[in-house]
Amino acid sequence: MTLDTLLLYLVASVALAITPGPTMLLAMSNGIAGGMRAAAWGIAGASLGAAFLIAVVALGLGSLLAASEGLFNAIRAAGVAYLVWLGIKMWRSQPIDLRAALAASPADVLRPRTAFLRSLTVALSNPKTLLFFAAFLPQFVTSTTPQLPQYVLLGAVFIGIDTCVMLGYAAAGTQAVRWLSRRSLRMINRGCAAGMWLLAATLAVWRRPGA
Template identity: 70%
Template sequence: MAADTLALYALTSAILAITPGPTMLLALSNGIAGGMRRAAWGIAGASLGSTVVISVVALGLGSILAASRWVFDALRVAGVLYLAWLGLRMWRSAAPDLRTAIAATPDGPAQGSKALLRSLAVALTNPKALLFFAAFLPQFVDVHAPQAAQYLVLGCVFIAIDTAVMLAYAGAGTQVVRWLSKRSLQWLNKGCGAGMWLLAGALALWRRPGV
């Protein structure tokens, strides 16, 4: 893979990662509610989900799954319902107490596991991600060279960039707790919840090209 191709891919991936999506909102929300420890669990879940999706595409299964209307619609409905549920949880969640939010004692494993599973579920129930990777990654693959290693490099680069951006969102969440009032944090939670509903609505209305 040429260096200029890889640089273009990294730049494109960075632009896409910065765009707010469900995993970014979760990283921000986890940073607000539980600090970097809980956010790190959620980021791990989102990265694991991306790894699975990219692996599916690299194995050639992405096009097969995308071609099945029933599988695609089932996955889309699951994603819509899950995003809507997460939005409701965020909307109804209480603002964290400042002393608790900045305390040195981190969340326990139970809260971390929940954050991981939520982000993993979001990543795996988003059919747009499957179609995106199925259409996006092959454009940067040299068909005349071994493809497995190229997909490995492309996947690692995307996940590294996406993880860095999620860490930035989570870090912003931990700082917001220090500077905003409890009432403001409550409204920020509601804003994240409303963002999830908007994403759920967009996914519900979205159709595959050619459908």
């Protein structure tokens, strides 16, 4: 892999990471509901999910999903259902005063374990992401040299960039808690919920190239 190829990959990864997606919306919502601690655990879950998908691609298993229409549709249906359910939860959630809640009743704040598990589930339940990695990463891999170290490098770079962007979304959520009214926070939560439903609808109707 040449330096020019790596720089091109960096630019492409930044462009992809800043595009709002389910894990980005979750990072912001987690920041609103549980502060940076819960958001950080959610980001860890999303990053672990991304690492797993990249490992799957590196091992060549992404081709199995690409070849199996039944498996793809099964995972897609599960992903759509989970995004819809998560959107409902976010729509119904009530913003809280984090400082008062942490002092009075820590159980009322979003638990780190919950943030971690739902972010991990979102990352793993989207077959479109796996197919994207399967199509995107190999373009930057040199076939004449060992490929596994290249996938490790590309994966680490992408996850690092993605993590930084999610931290930005989470920080925006925590600042929103500090400066905005409960009504405004509720509108942000519902906007994130609507974003989840839009992503679910997009995944439901999305067809693979050549399908």
